[in-house]
Amino acid sequence: NFSPQQAQAIIQELLNHNITQLETHEVQPILKGYGFKTLPTWLANDAVEAIHIAEQIGYPVAVKLRSPDIEHKSEVHGVMLHLRDAQEVESAAQAMLERVNIDYPTAQIDGLLVQRMANRAGAQELRVAVRNDPIFGPVIFLGEELMNWNCYQDSAVGLPPLNMALARYMIIDALKSQKIKQRSTLVPIDIDALCSLLVTVSQLVIDCPNIEILDIHPLLANGPELTIIDASMTLNADTNQIPRLAIRPYPKELEQWVELKSGKTILLRPILPEDEPEHKSFISHVTQEDLYKRFFSDVGEFNHEAMSNFTQIDYDREMAFIAVFENKGHTEILGVVRALSDPDNMDAEFAILIRSDLKGLGLGRIMMEKIIHYCQHKGLQRITGMTMPNNRSMIMLAQKMGFHVDIQMEDGVVEMELNLIK
Known part of the structure; x- marks a missing residue:
């Protein structure tokens, strides 16, 4: 708001x-x-106006000195509280101005501020x-x-x-x-x-x-x-x-609404630290096989520290876009794609993970297009990634999107590289 x-x-x-x-x-x-x-605060030029304001807003009131030349108003008792009637307002205002004339004779006085006393x-x-x-x-x-x-x-x-x-x-x-x-x-x-x-x-x-x-x-x-x-x-x-x-700060300008093949409309946006619970739920919808292909090892349950590393990122060096579906006030993360750039801002390494029950909806391609466009806009020259030889869907998607794919069967890895310089 x-x-x-x-x-x-x-x-x-x-x-x-x-x-x-x-x-x-x-x-x-x-x-x-x-x-x-x-x-609420009112401006008075003198004690008479301060009394008039106090009568309008009701007692008790506070009267405060206005002067750009006096940083600490307490030095001249420039803040008077709990004034209960017109006489107290007049006495406080006059005494305040007299003290300023004595202690700060050259100070600029711009009047008084009047407030009704807050309940303290x-x-x-x-x-x-x-x-x-x-x-x-x-x-x-x-x-x-x-x-x-x-x-x-x-x-x-x-x-x-x-x-x-x-x-x-x-x-x-x-x-x-x-x-x-x-x-x-x-x-x-x-x-x-x-x-x-x-x-x-x-x-x-x-x-x-x-x-x-x-x-x-x-x-x-x-x-x-x-x-x-x-x-x-x-x-x-x-x-x-x-x-x-x-x-x-959070780059809200990178948010984008897209439509899947199923007709469902989802939001692509940068990840936030507050997404940790939803991100944990998202990973629970990914099979162990798909997690193995993503992390190149068997993974158990991710602890809070690991989840914080996933969700609390430095947007200058790293970007993670999540696909979000809002359903009756409940947020679901459907996929995530990441890119981590090197210190020279020349190359970036990407990784992508889609919920195992949502394959075939075109979400993988949508998210890859999003991260590629982001890297191009950032001025990177190359984006690379690695997967496993049995991850055929990722290999096929990379080839369709113009990546050079190098399958190294002996090492059990597939290297993917896309030149971003047109």
């Missing part, structure tokens, strides 16, 4: 007006396109941030809301793209290392909800490369309810100055 076009349009409009430092009320429309729950009873205050590392590109940090917060020392670290499994590892790391402390007086953190938020943050920075810095603090975690109280963002119009992702 993401709306990247909405977020990108807002960011571009801000950049068109040379606005690169965003405060909470400016960040909220961007976050809204990704389904984040935020606390039992909630844990967390911090989620994104910084750009010169080597790794965007890095996601998760920790607690602290006064003198150091992102590398006080948080767990993750690299986008995050999925639910990687986000869970990140949260567990934060809990084990005491970067987030479980307190008996607070509502326990809902790990699934926090995982979902981290994955969404990851997708946001992938979709919007102009985001250089994102800081969400505090994030109120009250069971499954996660509310962003404040957020700031730094934009950069020149995306070439921002290091890009260390890990290539």
Whole structure:
């Protein structure tokens, strides 16, 4: 349910007006396109307007200083909470502005932000941030809301793209290392909800490369309810100055719908870490004979580590397309084809496996065409593979598709090679 076009349009409009430092009320429309729950925020020019807003939204309220020149508002008590009436709002606003005039006489003051107080009873205050590392590109940090917060020392670290499994590892790391402390007086953190938020943050920075810095603090975690109280963002119009992702995100553009000879419509798409259970079920539908032809040995049940190697891949060096059939909310994997390229990006070795009960539907050829087209588009010069002499269907398919086939009976292998340079 993401709306990247909405977020990108807002960011571009801000950049068109040379606005690169965003405060909470400016960040909220961007976050809204990704389904984040935020606390409505109003802008007031002075104490009188702040009182008027507070009367409209209801007490108690929080009043916060707006100034691009004061990074830590706490230095001037620039955040006043639990203001219960007009007199308290007026006193807090005036005192805040007076302190700024004394301590930062040259600071630019852009007014005040007014929010209705969030229910903090039992909630844990967390911090989620994104910084750009010169080597790794965007890095996601998760920790607690602290006064003198150091992102590398006080948080767990993750690299986008995050999925639910990687986000869970990140949260567990934060809990084990005491970067987030479980307190008996607070509502326990809902790990699934926090995982979902981290994955969404990851997708946001992938979709919007102009985001250089994102800081969400505090994030109120009250069971499954996660509310962003404040957020700031730094934009950069020149995306070439921002290091890009260390890990290539899921290439959704490679998804393709195809029809089998039976008339069944299936989806060809890159494999995902979340496909591990379905991939294990898929292998259970492959006979031992077909598994032997694929792996050149007798194989037993694949453990979690092996299945992770099959499903968690680096899309820059390896590609695995799976054929997926959706049936009443249930996902079935019908086949998989892989290609692993060498470090020079010259050659790739392929391997293919089709469910044993689905042969003769043309799926093998469809998947081979998919991986060949992918390798050609990537600029590879050659694709090779190996099979066994008794795998006649694979040998015949390779020959029909233009592969040079070398049957080596003494060694018990068949080498297949296709030149991709036209």
